[in-house]
Amino acid sequence: QVQLVQSGAEVKKPGASVKVSCKASGYTFTNDYMHWVRQAPGQGLEWMGVIKLSGGTTTYAQNFQGRVTMTRDTSTSTVYMELSSLRSEDTAVYYCARVTADTYYYDYWGQGTLVTVSS
């Protein structure tokens, strides 16, 4: 069965960077797209960007341009999201979510990774 397993919670200081991983299993990794979505405490879902797993092409939301980098390692079926220049407003749960080729919806989500930014 398809599973997306994310790395554990992180605590970072303002100005630092964080790198969250999302390991996929149960399907052919390179057929799809992996999106990242975050949710600040008590707030809604916010789309951050997407990486095409075959080739590694990325598209980022305007709000994160210049601060986010999404990469993948096909040998381990793992996707990474790195966010730099962290500020307190980046405190949120970060989710990876799969979109299969030729579809436009998230059928599987990771369990979420809480990133806390605090001095």
Add this chain to the structure above:
Amino acid sequence: QSALTQPRSVSGSPGQSVTISCTGTSSDVGGYNYVSWYQQHPGKAPKLMIYDVNKRPSGVPDRFSGSKSGNTASLTISGLQAEDEADYYCCSYAGNYIRVFGGGTKLTVL
């Protein structure tokens, strides 16, 4: 890439129906038949309830239905049950791999 507009909250009694709206623009909701809806219980990851405006994944009760008119999509839940109480988010494709979410609607079952 502005967020789609959803009511902050809706409520209904068990057995009743509720409808949650999701308003965007011709660049997202109105431009593509790729609106999806997600249910989120506290502390859990979102769960797909409707995709491509009105399609239901296997395992989702047929009490959940979706529709779209112009720049507004809607999720209707009929025969409300206590377990339907959750937050609901719409999401639309906006071209060039971009997605945009609604602000979320809290459904309370009275």
